[in-house]
Each structure stands twice: as C-alpha cells, then as structure tokens.
Amino acid sequence: MPATAPPQPRSNGKHEVTLIPGDGVGPECVEATVRVIEAAGVGLDFERCEAGEAVFRKGVPSGVPRETLESVNRTHLVLKGPLGTPVGHGEKSANVTLRKLFETYANIRPVRELPGVKTPYSGRGIDLVVVRENVEDLYAGIEHMQTPGVAQCLKLISRKGCEKIARLAFEFARSEGRKNLACATKSNIMKLTEGELKRTFERVAKEYPDIESWHVIVDNCAHQLVKKPEQFDVIVTTNMNGDILSDLTSALIGGLGFAPSANLGNDVAIFEAVHGSAPKYAGKDCINPTAVLLSGVMMLRYLGEFEAAHKIEHAVLVTLEQNAKAGRGTGDVVGYGTPRTIGTRAYADAIIGNLGKRSEGWKVRDHREIRMPRISIAPEFVKAGKLRVIGIDLFVHSPLGPEEMGSSLEKALEGTALKLKMISNRGTKVYPPTGARTDNVDHHRCRMMAREDGADLSDEQVLAALAKVGAKHRWVHVEKLQEIDGAPGFTKAQGED
Ligand code: NAP
Numbered sequence: 001m002p003a004t005a006p007p008q009p010r011s012n013g014k015h016e017v018t019l020i021p022g023d024g025v026g027p028e029c030v031e032a033t034v035r036v037i038e039a040a041g042v043g044l045d046f047e048r049c050e051a052g053e054a055v056f057r058k059g060v061p062s063g064v065p066r067e068t069l070e071s072v073n074r075t076h077l078v079l080k081g082p083l084g085t086p087v088g089h090g091e092k093s094a095n096v097t098l099r100k101l102f103e104t105y106a107n108i109r110p111v112r113e114l115p116g117v118k119t120p121y122s123g124r125g126i127d128l129v130v131v132r133e134n135v136e137d138l139y140a141g142i143e144h145m146q147t148p149g150v151a152q153c154l155k156l157i158s159r160k161g162c163e164k165i166a167r168l169a170f171e172f173a174r175s176e177g178r179k180n181l182a183c184a185t186k187s188n189i190m191k192l193t194e195g196e197l198k199r200t201f202e203r204v205a206k207e208y209p210d211i212e213s214w215h216v217i218v219d220n221c222a223h224q225l226v227k228k229p230e231q232f233d234v235i236v237t238t239n240m241n242g243d244i245l246s247d248l249t250s251a252l253i254g255g256l257g258f259a260p261s262a263n264l265g266n267d268v269a270i271f272e273a274v275h276g277s278a279p280k281y282a283g284k285d286c287i288n289p290t291a292v293l294l295s296g297v298m299m300l301r302y303l304g305e306f307e308a309a310h311k312i313e314h315a316v317l318v319t320l321e322q323n324a325k326a327g328r329g330t331g332d333v334v335g336y337g338t339p340r341t342i343g344t345r346a347y348a349d350a351i352i353g354n355l356g357k358r359s360e361g362w363k364v365r366d367h368r369e370i371r372m373p374r375i376s377i378a379p380e381f382v383k384a385g386k387l388r389v390i391g392i393d394l395f396v397h398s399p400l401g402p403e404e405m406g407s408s409l410e411k412a413l414e415g416t417a418l419k420l421k422m423i424s425n426r427g428t429k430v431y432p433p434t435g436a437r438t439d440n441v442d443h444h445r446c447r448m449m450a451r452e453d454g455a456d457l458s459d460e461q462v463l464a465a466l467a468k469v470g471a472k473h474r475w476v477h478v479e480k481l482q483e484i485d486g487a488p489g490f491t492k493a494q495g496e497d
Helices: 026-039 051-058 066-075 094-101 159-175 193-205 218-227 241-250 289-304 306-326 342-352 402-412 461-468
Strands: 016-018 044-048 077-080 107-111 127-133 143-147 150-152 180-185 213-218 234-237 258-264 268-272 389-399 417-423 428-431 443-450 474-484
Touching: 016 066, 026 044, 026 107, 026 289, 026 306, 026 342, 044 066, 051 389, 066 077, 077 289, 094 268, 107 159, 107 241, 107 289, 127 159, 127 241, 127 474, 143 389, 143 474, 159 180, 159 193, 159 234, 180 193, 180 218, 180 241, 193 213, 193 234, 213 218, 218 234, 218 241, 234 241, 258 289, 258 461, 268 289, 289 306, 306 342, 389 417, 402 417, 402 443, 402 461, 443 474, 461 474
Parallel strands: 016 044, 016 077, 077 268, 127 234, 180 213, 180 234
Antiparallel strands: 107 127, 107 258, 143 150, 258 268, 389 443, 389 474, 417 428, 417 443
16 A cells, blocks of 8 residues: 655755744744755755734634645645644634644654753653544534533544544554554543544554554553653544643653654645744744754655655754753753853754764664555545434523423423433433432433334424424434444433433
C-alpha cells in the first residue's frame, strides 16, 4: 500500500509551502524557523498568507481568508505560527478551522528529553509521541443550549475516523522505528464513542504484529505519564484526550517551547507548535522558537528531506548542549530577562552556526517515509444487517419534578405505541424513583420504549406519541433508540435496569 504522496517539488526543484506567521509570538518563531531551514540549504518556496486575529478583525468569521485557502489547496503544505482565538465566546478557532477544512485527521505530537533543559524527569530518557485524532470528538464543535440552563456538546466518533487514526498511529510508529503503541480511551465510561476507538485499535493491531500494542484508560494514562513516562513510546487517543495529554507530555520535557506537532491528512499537512500565541511575550525577542523549528523539521521529513532534518535536529541539540555548558538559554529555560537569557534571534543564529555539527551525547532517530493509510474519502454509508427502532429518548424542558413528570408522561402516552420506561436527569435515573439523591435540573431525558415486544416503530407511531406529549410538555430534542444487528445502539442511564 503506497503512501499518499507528499507534495512533489515544482520544476525548479523547490517545494512550495504556505507560510502563516500567525499571531502573538508566531511571527518571531516562524522567522527563526525559516532562517534555519534556508541556512540548511533546503529548497522551499514560502508563500506568506494570513489567518487568525488580523483576519477576524477584518470581519472574516472563520479567521481564514479565501486567499489562504487557495494557497493551501495549491501547496498542500502549511508551516504556521499559532493563531489567537477568542476564548469562551465569539468566533471559532482558525486553527481548528484549518485542520478540519483540510481533514488533517492526525495530530502527531512528539516530545523528548533535550540537553540542558532541566526538568524533574531529566535523565530518564523521555522520548514519546502522542497521536491525537484531530477532527472528530467534542471538537466537532456541535453545541446546543437544549434549555436556557443546560448546554450540550455532541461527542461524535465515527468508525471511519477510528480506522484512520488507528492505522496512522501504527504506520507512524513504524516510520520512526518505534515498537510500542498504547491506545488511551475512556471506554469504561463512554462505551460507544471512546469504545469505538478501543475496538478498532484492537482489530487493526492484528495487522501490525511487529508493534506491541495495549490499551490504557486515559485517566490512568495521565497518572502513568507523570509517574513513569519512560514506559510510553507512542500513544494514540481521541481528540480531547490527546489535546490534554499532549500538553502534559510537553511539560515533562521542559514546556511548550519544545513541543512541535504535525497535522497529517490524506493530501494536506500542517506543521505547527503545540503552543499558542503566548501574547505576553509577543514582539519581545524572548520567545523560545524550538517548537516551531522542530515542527519545520517534521515537515522536512514529511517531504523526504531526511538529511536536512537530521542536520537541523543535531544543530538544535548541539546549541542546547553549548547553552547548558555556558549556563545560558532561552527565557523559558533560564528565566526571562536575566544576564544568562538569550533572545529568539540570537538563539536561531546559534543554531545556524551549528549546522553541520553532530551532537556526540544525544541521538537523532532514523526516520523513513510515513505510509499514510489509504482509506477512501468517499462518504461511508455503514449498513447494518438489521436495524430496528425500539424506542425514543425525548428530552423535555420542564419545571416539574421526576414523579409529577413521570405520571404526566405515562398518562399522555396512553393509547400510543410507546410507554415510559424511565426518566433520567443528567444521566442518572430519577423515575421510577430509585432513592437516589440527585440535584435535578429542568432538562429531563424521558426514555419511551415500544409497548409491543419485538416492534420496529414507524415514524408515524413516534410522531403520534410526540404529538401527545408535546401537547403537555415542551420537548427540545428527540433521539431514536435503535437496535443494530441485535445489539442496543444506545447506553443505559446510571441506575437503569
Ligand atoms: P499559549 O499561548 O500556549 O501560552 C501558555 C504558556 O505556555 C505561556 O504563557 C508560556 O508559559 C508557555 N509558552 C507558550 N509558548 C511558548 C514558547 N514558544 N516558549 C516558551 N514558553 C511558551 O496558551 P494560551 O495562553 O492558553 O493561548 C493564547 C492564545 O493562543 C489563545 O488565543 C489560544 O486560543 C491560542 N492557541 C493557539 C494554538 C495554535 O495556534 N495551534 C494552540 C493553543 C492556543 P509561561 O507563562 O509559564 O512562561
């Protein structure tokens, strides 16, 4: 199975790259990176484009203008600085927009111990990678206010998405000669969504006998990462878990200044640091550009420029070794504004000066081209052998308590094809009463099942029941309860039999 080819160089032998300097500290980090890459003699044509805060200010709600999208569609390759996002309100993240528009479904976040970057873990040889699913999960960003007081965010996990990320994680491990892959999920609680990744991972693992694979519950993974990080080699996980775990792993090796990443898709790849725009350091020539530079190194490897990537990584290691010896470093390593602090530009100059030198004490891994899983981009219509609608979950906005609500619904459903099975409040069964002491809110999930065993409810039957309930209560959302090939396609409430 051949890899989806990385973009080919143009007729002048140079690869074209969409370069987005970004916000806050982005332009300084990107400038340092471009200078080092150019000094290493790699033929790249950078096309400078905008995205982020300046674009939001111009009134483009996505933060990514048409010219930038056109450039990415042409180059298939992006090197970018961080983009600022309004927090908790307003526009969507321009970063997430870019990752999703180009279906860069895998976010690769490596961390390794570096010379002279002292942490409580120094000397333990941390060298691990988080492979984070990048476009699904809660980051699909599908949110609703179901009632004025209750918000919902849909956690969407697809079979196809799990297949892609699981396969890519194994291929990535192979490309770096790594031998151990852990899958971290919360499938003990979210059996359908997180469980889908666990099940897919375990199925795909059989095709990669050369890589030891195992599952770990994500909270224990966080615990183990702090306690014994050296036991991990590669970790594959869902989007939000990966976002959090990879910030944690960055901290293990000295912080976000040293954490690069790649967003890989079928035919577009976006390389950027894990960190954000760190606005308090913007324009002060004090930020550590290593994370963006190492993202550039990942880009070179993606392009097959292994020698240049090796050369730059060694130059970074040598520079860090020299800094450690001289007791100097970037602000995040030795403290900002001290006589020992070196600025962003001076640090990049030192790396350029060390191009061609090899670190004797620190190794650089051998890499080979990553074989991207070839999974069709055609929409997947997953067919079941037998699909049956056996009930509905109706979400109702009401000030009533569970018992009043329960008896009212039982009455309303008389003469329909549905009967009330239970009501839950934020996932815990409250009717029929269980003796639980829940703090009920005005958002009730009312589970109604077909009266007749073995029935496959028609839309007419569902709508008739909805009309009767709707005459008495304000319902806000309905979910069909389906049996898929004999197995329930829904989970039970806490306390439900
Ligand atoms: P942040 O920009 O990553 O900064 C958090 C802290 O991390 C900084 O205060 C600093 O820690 C440290 N840090 C970040 N970059 C560093 C570097 N290159 N060298 C050394 N230390 C570094 O996170 P944030 O403050 O939460 O987010 C700021 C903005 O960036 C937000 O608008 C957010 O949405 C956006 N963001 C963008 C991306 C992206 O473009 N991919 C990613 C994350 C966040 P100290 O304070 O301890 O020095």
